[in-house]
Amino acid sequence: IGFQGMAMNLRREKFQDVRVRKALSYLMNRKLMNEKYMYDQYFLLNSYYPDLWESHENPKALNYPFDMDQARKLFAEAGYVPGAKGMLEKEGKPFTISFITASEDMRHLTLYQEALQKAGIQVSIEQISQSTLRKRLDEADFDMYWIAWGSSRLNDPEASWSSATANDPGTNNVTGLQDAIVDSLVKLQKTEFDLKKRQEILRALDLRLT
Secondary structure (H helix, E strand, C coil), rough: CCEEEEEEECHHHHCHHHHHHHHHHHHHHHHHHHHHCCCCCCCCCCCCHHHHHHHHHHCCCCCCCCCCCHHHHHHHHHEEECCCCEEECCCCEEEEEEEEEEECCCCHHHHHHHHHHHHHCCCCCCEEHHHHHHHHHHCCCCCCCEEEECCCCCCCCCCCCHHHHCCCCCCCCEEEEEEEEHHHHHHHHCCCCCHHHHHHHHHHHHHHHH
16 A cells, blocks of 8 residues: 655654644645545545555544644644744744655645645745755755655565664665654564464554554
8 A cells, every 4th residue: 555645854853842743744734635636536544554444544543634723732832932923933943844845746735835834834845856856865854755655565664664774874764763662563563473463563553653
């Protein structure tokens, strides 16, 4: 199963607060994107392993509907307040985000950009060549990137989520996730040969990721 969405570079301090990540999720109007650009042909997922769940939905995970008020509340809890010009800042430093893309179609990004700016975030979009994009991703030189993910037949999570590869050049762990619980679940599923038990481990991993 393949899917697409926004990858945040967790190596950067501003994305390491879970309240900030949740706030940014509430500001992405996926329903409108699907209706406006995808003709309602896509599922709005709340799982990295949707094939493990009935109706492809993790019943214990949030689906993050668009909610400007909730986003602003979470930013405030994380210490971001409107400055003199109404833009969010923390300890006098503005909250800024840059997207990188090599695509000609930037409709999803510009729609997201508009919501982020209304919330008080300074946002820029860097439209670059495919070779430059690849280099920036390989070097983890980005804030956020719209990416398409896929999975193997056995849903092996190691390449995408293991801390061991988070800082390797060209890693498949694009977000740079480093989490001890995720690592323990990745290790546990590697030695589990009972499919049902392995799927339970992957469901626990999915809940941790979401």
